[in-house]
Amino acid sequence: xxxxxxxxxxxxxxxxxxxxxxxxxxxxxxxxxxxxxxxxxxxxxxxxxxxxxxxxxxxxxxxxxxxxxxxxxxxxxxxxxxxxxxxxxxxxxxxxxxxxxxxxxxxxxxxxxxxxxxxxxxxxxxxxxxxxxxxxxxxxxxxxxxxxxxxxxxxxxxxxxxxxxxxxxxxxxxxxxxxxxxxxxxxxxxxxxxxxxxxxxxxxxxxxx
Amino acid sequence: xxxxxxxxxxxxxxxxxxxxxxxxxxxxxxxxxxxxxxxxxxxxxxxxxxxxxxxxxxxxxxxxxxxxxxxxxxxxxxxxxxxxxxxxxxxxxxxxxxxxxxxxxxxxxxxxxxxxxxxxxxxxxxxxxxxxxxxxxxxxxxxxxxxxxxxxxxxxxxxxxxxxxxxxxxxxxxxxxxxxxxxxxxxxxxxxxxxxxxxxxxxxxxxxxxxxxxxxxxxxxxxxxxxxxxxxxxxxxxxxxxxxxxxxxxxxxxxxxxxxxxxxxxxxxxxxxxxxxxxxxxxxxxxxxxxxxxxxxxxxxxxxxxxxxxxxxxxxxxxxxxxxxxxxxxxxxxxxxxxxxxxxxxxxxxxxxxxxxxxxxxxxxxxxxxxxxxxxxxxxxxxxxxxxxxxxxxxxxxxxxxxxxxxxxxxxxxxxxxxxxxxxxxxxxxxxxxxxxxxxxxxxxxxxxxxxxxxxxxxxxxxxxxxxxxxxxxxxxxxxxxxxxxxxxxxxxxxxxxxxxxxxxxxxxxxxxxxxxxxxxxxxxxxxxxxxxxxxxxxxxxxxxxxxxxxxxxxxxxxxxxxxxxxxxxxxxxxxxxxxxxxxxxxxxxxxxxxxxxxxxxxxxxxxxxxxxxxxxxxxxxxxxxxxxxxxxxxxxxxxxxxxxxxxxxxxxxxxxxxxxxxxxxxxxxxxxxxxxxxxxxxxxxxxxxxxxxxxxxxxxxxxxxxxxxxxxxxx
Numbered sequence: 035x036x037x038x039x040x041x042x043x044x045x046x047x048x049x050x051x052x053x054x055x056x057x058x059x060x061x062x063x064x065x066x067x068x069x070x071x072x073x074x075x076x077x078x079x080x081x082x083x084x085x086x087x088x089x090x091x092x093x094x095x096x097x098x099x100x101x102x103x104x105x106x107x108x109x110x111x112x113x114x115x116x117x118x119x120x121x122x123x124x125x126x127x128x129x130x131x132x133x134x135x136x137x138x139x140x141x142x143x144x145x146x147x148x149x150x151x152x153x154x155x156x157x158x159x160x161x162x163x164x165x166x167x168x169x170x171x172x173x174x175x176x177x178x179x180x181x182x183x184x185x186x187x188x189x190x191x192x193x194x195x196x197x198x199x200x201x202x203x204x205x206x207x208x209x210x211x212x213x214x215x216x217x218x219x220x221x222x223x224x225x226x227x228x229x230x231x232x233x234x235x236x237x238x239x240x241x242x243x
Numbered sequence: 244x245x246x247x248x249x250x251x252x253x254x255x256x257x258x259x260x261x262x263x264x265x266x267x268x269x270x271x272x273x274x275x276x277x278x279x280x281x282x283x284x285x286x287x288x289x290x291x292x293x294x295x296x297x298x299x300x301x302x303x304x305x306x307x308x309x310x311x312x313x314x315x316x317x318x319x320x321x322x323x324x325x326x327x328x329x330x331x332x333x334x335x336x337x338x339x340x341x342x343x344x345x346x347x348x349x350x351x352x353x354x355x356x357x358x359x360x361x362x363x364x365x366x367x368x369x370x371x372x373x374x375x376x377x378x379x380x381x382x383x384x385x386x387x388x389x390x391x392x393x394x395x396x397x398x399x400x401x402x403x404x405x406x407x408x409x410x411x412x413x414x415x416x417x418x419x420x421x422x423x424x425x426x427x428x429x430x431x432x433x434x435x436x437x438x439x440x441x442x443x444x445x446x447x448x449x450x451x452x453x454x455x456x457x458x459x460x461x462x463x464x465x466x467x468x469x470x471x472x473x474x475x476x477x478x479x480x481x482x483x484x485x486x487x488x489x490x491x492x493x494x495x496x497x498x499x500x501x502x503x504x505x506x507x508x509x510x511x512x513x514x515x516x517x518x519x520x521x522x523x524x525x526x527x528x529x530x531x532x533x534x535x536x537x538x539x540x541x542x543x544x545x546x547x548x549x550x551x552x553x554x555x556x557x558x559x560x561x562x563x564x565x566x567x568x569x570x571x572x573x574x575x576x577x578x579x580x581x582x583x584x585x586x587x588x589x590x591x592x593x594x595x596x597x598x599x600x601x602x603x604x605x606x607x608x609x610x611x612x613x614x615x616x617x618x619x620x621x622x623x624x625x626x627x628x629x630x631x632x633x634x635x636x637x638x639x640x641x642x643x644x645x646x647x648x649x650x651x652x653x654x655x656x657x658x659x660x661x662x663x664x665x666x667x668x669x670x671x672x673x674x675x676x677x678x679x680x681x682x683x684x685x686x687x688x689x690x691x692x693x694x695x696x697x698x699x700x701x702x703x704x705x706x707x708x709x710x711x712x713x714x715x716x717x718x719x720x721x722x723x724x725x726x727x728x729x730x731x732x733x734x735x736x737x738x739x740x741x742x743x744x745x746x747x748x749x750x751x752x753x754x755x756x757x758x759x760x761x762x763x764x765x766x767x768x769x770x771x772x773x774x775x776x777x778x779x780x781x782x783x784x785x786x787x788x789x790x791x792x793x794x795x796x797x798x799x800x801x802x803x804x805x806x807x808x809x810x811x812x813x814x815x816x817x818x819x820x821x822x823x824x825x826x827x828x829x830x831x832x833x834x835x836x837x838x839x840x841x842x843x844x845x846x847x848x849x850x851x852x853x854x855x856x857x858x859x860x861x862x863x864x865x866x867x868x869x870x871x872x873x874x875x876x877x878x879x880x881x882x883x884x885x886x887x888x889x890x891x892x893x894x895x896x897x898x899x900x901x902x903x904x905x906x907x908x909x910x911x912x913x914x915x916x917x918x919x920x921x922x923x924x925x926x927x928x929x930x931x932x933x934x935x936x937x938x939x940x941x942x943x944x945x946x947x948x949x950x951x952x953x954x955x956x957x958x959x
Contacts, residue, residue, distance in 0.1 A: 062288040077292040080281035084290045118316050165471040199894050200850045
């Protein structure tokens, strides 16, 4: 999971070099992503939150708040802290979904929040939430079969379940390979839009060999 | 003019760039600095986060009066309206927000099973993977403290109360006949399949004013709002089979389910004490329709089942065997609508209709019963602030009962009509995250008695640490006399119980400890003066009783990897004078000590879940006819160890084995005595035993869904 974080940092840093004339919104988003890049995830989340207070029609700030709170809850053992963080993530991803329904990027974060619960206590949350995740990935795949993050996240999830049930993870390796092909040609809508995942795919592929 | 404009522009520009620095400190009420709070000017991007010492500082080019907002998770958002240039070095104390997720909970007496409730003692899967439960949700609840092991009955006996003292509700609406009727010593099961429910809340005392007509316990089952995906489930079992299908659309979904159970093949290869003329056969169907609206949800649930059997029970007074045969047809309809209005108003309405039709043959007597019941309910909830919530509602129960009795000598019909109106109001008041209380009141009017019953309820909770809390609960509870009395007399009043509970709960990282002391006073219990209630019996409300005890529960899913277990212990001291008891006595369904130990391993290498469950109970009372003493003798202790094994053939195919009472302990529930003494003047006796000591079960469960990963583990 730390790898994803590092990856996002790289993404954030990459966007700093953009020097075009930017709107106030773009500047704010850029600054928030920079904060994340500077290892200040919760300050970054606060910045995104300030943006959501002004920009009620943008899903991206909500998306990033949810993503940060979900990613940084992996490894948290204090249930109270975990609950607060994941509830916050859930609230924002739901708002993002209201603004931008049927968005595969949002579905991936929704599934990530569930995965954080499963990682915390598989016995309690595994059975019910894994079914929800299977459905979320399925829907994301139906919406965007060519989105490399969808292909990668779904493959990783399938690998995780196969591992849990003691089955071979091999069939999913070619999905990961496919995601890499898609990453090569993927072009994010803007520097603010999600574009993470390529390094992660390479990592996962290593475990296949 | 041109130069004036450029001058203006210059002024404006320079004005807007004259930046102000806003500084301050954020602490909680105890002056502890808060790190990570979001501080900003409302409607702008200008802001910052507080650092470790609680201070913040940021610049803004805004002017004039602005609103400074300080928000932090689990605290109430603070707003300060002031001239920007005056906001320097402000000291702000945030108030703790009332947090339903982590704050104190009003939980005395209640066990929750579900995903996200923090007082959850059972997980969704437990209901179906507990070794002794055999997929019956009631079976899993019997491993919780406060229940007594009455293995031959199968229903819930809560804290010295009879099985009829616990009521079952689906989505807040009453289920009038939740159990399939059975014969002596053959345990019944809940009628409804466990996987339609997302949450189960089992209260063994002190419950909310929303619930009436239950002296001892309330079991609430909540159906799933939205299924996860389209799927088809197929099950093949040694005792029958089932098919289920769920289809999901954008805003609605339908689930249907059918099962057929026939014990004939099982009985033909195993030994049983009774002779079956016709082994148990049951056919059941269920359908659920759910519709989501923008601000609400509508659910319709319908279930119907048919069952029959015919057997000759070994009985000391019937050398040829005691004939008992039964046919039961039951239909249940439940509709509920939940609607969210603006300003935190919620409306919840529900309607249920039950039709139950039973034909029983006991030796030579025929009993034909027909019950029609309706429950209508509306409940309104309003949150005033995060600290005060009010709920109130009204409900109406209608019961029409008719029974025809005939044997070679006589034939007669009994019936009754029972209408009851109830209303309740209750408030949840949170003084802080550590202290809350819930006062409530319930009023009921029983039409046939022309009598009002008013019952106060109160529950208080105090959090003593991050992971522990104390709760207290008190309440009066009334319940109308049972159908078996109402059909014979109309002179009876409601029976009454008063509960006092003191509860301690500790929960941290997958470990839960609960201890509850309780005292229950019974009053107005129904008495009659024959062996059985008959039309000529004299009935009165002069009975009473008490139950005092301690319940302990410990669950641990942390200490040992891939292993989870829970241990329940109940101590119960109870006596009552009711029915035809000559004086106060310990009823034969109560045991002084009850212990349940349930464990589950997930063995990754074998792709299996292996579980066991052991129940121990001290002996139950019976009357020895060779002495004069009433209910003074006690049976030997009860012991039953059950094991199960779920093996995942693949992600969607599961093989399941279980054996109940694997050690084959010969348990005795009581004794039947001969009606006449033998030549030596001694009444001979026969032990009441289960139909078979052991029960084994093999099942194959297959789920077909497009994503190929869901399965029926939660269906076992």
